[in-house]
Amino acid sequence: MALATSRLAIVTGGNKGIGYAIVKDLCERFDGDVYLTARDVGRGEAAVGRLNELGLKPKFHQLDVTDTGSVAAFAKFVAHSYAGIDVLVNNAAIAFKAAATEPFGEQAEETLRVNYFALRSVCDALFPLLVPGARVVNLSSSAGRLSMIPGDELKRTLSSPLLTIDQLDALMRQFVEKAKGGNHEQFGWPSSAYSVSKVGVSALTFIQQRAFDVDPRTDIVINSVHPGYVDTDMTSHKGPLTIEQGAEAPVYLSLLPAGEQNVKGRYVWNDKTIKDWCKC
DSSP states (O other): OOOBOSOEEEESSOSSHHHHHHHHHHHHHOSSEEEEEESSHHHHHHHHHHHHHTTOOOEEEEOOTTOHHHHHHHHHHHHHHBSOEEEEEEOOOOOOOTTOOSOHHHHHHHHHIIIIIIHHHHHHHHGGGEEEEEEEEEEOOGGGSGGGOOOHHHHHHHTOTTOOHHHHHHHHHHHHHHHHHTOGGGGTOOSOHHHHHHHHHHHHHHHHHHHHHTSSSTTOEEEEEOOOSBOSTTTTTOOSBOHHHHHHHHHHHHTOOTTOOSSSSOEEOTTSOEEOTTTO
């Protein structure tokens, strides 16, 4: 089968909320094929149908970011169908509600499994398919600031320019272990699993950019972004921003021009300004 000649953009968790709005915006602005991916085939195809009614033509592929088989199958599909990936937006995530009754340790394990470790596995599978000049966006949060971590030693470790992915993985696993033991606060962790997961995503982004900086494929840029407090299921529709407003900064980062040197390996706010992750 001949490879498609068109450029390729992929959005995880694209059937609703900010992910859906990112797909919509990319369909209007990206010169190439845009894949809306979702765990549930029915919901994903329904979202594509709604966009078709607007005259947009996204493509659909099933992708459960927490299922290694699904991730591998999607990576194989991409490798066999396209010359490579030009844009990857890691949007899929979960958040337990404040009224959730699950034990905190259980919430910590599931939140980190989806928001951090599944994102890691998607990167592991798809990063080899990125082309020179590719743009990657990791959806973080205002809760993903370093200041959300109470422990000074943890903050020093997480912000170290020498931090490795293996070390970061170990820290995320440590949080889950301590949360299950009920003594996470004694080790400098907050009582917000969502915040820890997004701090992990932010820290991971800096490590990934350092790797891309020495990659033989030139001009690959990755940033993490706080999309704003958006009216979605995740916020129980309390956010003041529309999903379209929440998509603005992620799409901006997806379409950064060739040779971008400033907005690169950064933590970016929803107004598209760069924030000092260690101080904000």
